[in-house]
Amino acid sequence: MSTELEARQQGHAYPVRVGPAARGIAQFTQGHEGIALVTCARVLATPFGAGIAAALAREAPLAATVVLPDGERGKTLAVLERSATRLLRAGLTRRSLVVGMGGGAVTDAAGFLSAVFMRGIDWLAVPTTVLGMVDAALGGKTAVNLPLAKNAVGAFHPPVGVLSDPAALATLPPREFRSGLGEVLKYGFLRPELLPGLAAEARAGRAGERTLAACARVKLEVVERDPREKGERKLLNLGHTFGHGVEAAGGFRRWTHGESVAIGMAFAFRLARVMGRVGEEEVERVEDVIRGAGLPVGIPPAAARRAGALMTHDKKRSAAGLLWVLPIRRARGWAVEWDVVADPAAVREAAREIGRPG
Ligand SMILES: NC(=O)c1ccc[n+]([C@@H]2O[C@H](COP(=O)([O-])OP(=O)(O)OC[C@H]3O[C@@H](n4cnc5c(N)ncnc54)[C@H](O)[C@@H]3O)[C@@H](O)[C@H]2O)c1
Ligand SMILES: [Zn+2]
DSSP, X not given: OOEEEEEEETTEEEEEEESXXXXXXXXXXXXXXXXXXXXXXXXXXXXXXXXXXXXXXXXXXXXXXXEEOSGGGGSSHHHHHHHHHHHHHTTOOTTOEEEEEESHHHHHHHHHHHHHGGGOOEEEEEEOSHHIIIIITSSSEEEEEETTEEXXXXXXXXXXXXXXXXXXXXXXXXXXHHHHHHHHHHHHHHSGGGHHHHHHHHHTTOOOHHHHHHHHHHHHHHHHHOTTSSSGGGGGGTTHHHHHHHHHHTTTXXXXXXXXXXXXXXXXXXXXXXXTSSOHHHHHHHHHHHHHTTOOSOBOHHHHHHHHHHGGGOSOEETTEXXXXXXXEOSSSEEEEEEEEOOHHHHHHHHHHHBOXX
C-alpha cells in the first residue's frame, strides 16, 4: 500500500508518495539524461539505501554516486563545489536527474545542488528520517550553511517527486527516531483533530504510513497556501522560537532539534497560559503527549534562562520584538495563531516554569 499526495507549488505539481519507494522510482528516472545519486555513507550502507541504489542502477545509467559528509558537514559551499564538479565530470547535463537520499541534511544539500547546477535541474527526494519525511523534504526549501549561520545560502527549488518509505526508518538510531516524533507531534498540536491518532502512534514509538502521510498533508496544505512564508507558513515554527534557544543553550549537542522543539512547544503552551490564551488543562494535555513520546518538557533552570536569552537572536523578529506562534482556546480544543506579540514579563515567567531541576 501507499498513500499518494499532491504537492502544488510555484505553478508546479508533484507527487509525494508515502509507501514502498524502490518500485516507483522508474517513473521519475524516465526521460532523464543521466542520474546522480546524492546521499551519505550511513544511509547508503543500510538495506534500504542499498536497495534504492540498486534500483537506480537497474533503471537507468547511474552516472555518479556522490557521498556527502554526514549531517551538517555535508551542507557546506565547499562540499557543494566538490559535488557539482563530480556531476560535471560524470557528464550530467541540464536534462539529468539528482536523487537526494538521506536525512534532511542530505535532501537540503542535494536539493540546493540541483537548484544551482546548470541553473537548475530536476531532483527527486528520498527522505530517510522522520524529520525528512514530515518536514525537510517537503515544501521546496533547499539550502547549505555558512559558518556564521545555518541555511544562509539557499533556494526554493521543489523536487519532481518525494518518495517517503516508512521501511527506511528501521535503521534510524532510537534517539534520532524519537526526535523526529517531536515534529510529528507539532502537526497534532497545529491540528488538534489529528492529535489523538498522532499521540497514540508516538506513544507506541511508531511512525507508520498513515502518520507520515497525515503530517505531510498538513505541511503541504500550509505551504501551498503560503509558499513564501508571508503568513500561515509561520505556523510550522510552533515550538521553534524557544526551541532554537534551547538548541543553542545546549551547544547544539545536548538536545537534538526534535527534543528542543518538544521543549519549545511545552514552552509555547505555558506562555499562552500565562497570557490567558489557554488554561492549565491544555498545558497538561500537551505535556502529557510530549512525555508519552519519550521527549522532554523541561530543562534545568540555568539552561532555560540561557535559552531565553539566546532566542532573542532568532531571525523571526520584528520591531515589536519576537513574534510568537501560540495557541488560543476554541470551543473544541484550540487554534494556533502566528505573529503574536508577548509581554517580556510573560516570556520570562514561562521560561521560569520550563526550568525544572533534574
Ligand atoms: N528544507 C526544509 O524545509 C527543512 C526543514 C526542517 C529541517 N531541515 C534541515 O534538515 C536537517 C536535519 O535533518 P535530520 O533530522 O533528518 O538529520 P540528518 O539529515 O543530519 O540525519 C541525522 C542522522 O541520521 C542518519 N540517517 C539518516 N537516515 C538514516 C537511516 N534511515 N538509517 C540510519 N541512519 C540514518 C544520518 O546519516 C545522520 O547521521 C537540518 O539540516 C535542517 O536544517 C530542512
Ligand atoms: Zn523543526
